[in-house]
Amino acid sequence: MAAIAVYPGSFDPLTLGHLDIAARAAKMFDEVHILVVHNPGKTPRFSLEQRVSLIQEAIKGLRLRAGSKIVVATLPTGLLVDYSHRVGASALVKGVRTNVDLDYELPMARVNRDLADVETIFIPADPSFGHISSSLVKQVAALGGDVSKYVPAAVAQALKNS
Numbered sequence: 050m051a052a053i054a055v056y057p058g059s060f061d062p063l064t065l066g067h068l069d070i071a072a073r074a075a076k077m078f079d080e081v082h083i084l085v086v087h088n089p090g091k092t093p094r095f096s097l098e099q100r101v102s103l104i105q106e107a108i109k110g111l112r113l114r115a116g117s118k119i120v121v122a123t124l125p126t127g128l129l130v131d132y133s134h135r136v137g138a139s140a141l142v143k144g145v146r147t148n149v150d151l152d153y154e155l156p157m158a159r160v161n162r163d164l165a166d167v168e169t170i171f172i173p174a175d176p177s178f179g180h181i182s183s184s185l186v187k188q189v190a191a192l193g194g195d196v197s198k199y200v201p202a203a204v205a206q207a208l209k210n211s
């Protein structure tokens with residue numbers, strides 16, 4: 050049976066830190082679903098469809114081990130655990146940069162476990178990506194800064210164009 054994990058987030062937009070977490074998750078799971086979730090608490094810069102297409106472009110550059118694949122999907126509404134159940138995922142994956150991330154993620158992990166007995170696996174962010182966030186990237190790009198060190202090329206281009 051294939052081991053499936055869901056890696057959820059806003060990904061508005063995907064950063065190199067996100068991409069690293071997805072690639073590392075794909076070393077442990079046969080199938081990783083990068084799930085672009087509508088977070089009602091945030092005003093998005095990119096539509097769900099734009100985010101999906103940027104992620105699809107970015108993952109083309111990954112060299113995955115044989116037998117492993119990354120799927121990109123959206124969750125415009127509904128519970129993450131319901132999506133996870135539908136696709137037969139055994140775990141959720143989250144990247145953690147700092148204790149601030151952990152404080153934010155722990156309650157969600159506990160709620161998801163309460164709701165559907167789904168475990169969350171925390172992957173520590175590579176230190177080279179520890180300071181990168183989608184919001185910082187958007188701010189720097191909006192003010193004319195170069196974000197090409199922080200995001201895949203397609204994302205950098207999309208930020209320039211929008």
Ligand code: PNS
Nearest residue numbers: 057058059060086088128129130157160
């Ligand atoms: O990148 P984000 O915005 O911090 O990701 C948060 C996200 C989308 C993972 C979280 O809001 C979420 O899981 N939303 C789906 C709705 C849900 O299942 N909520 C209850 C469990 S936290």
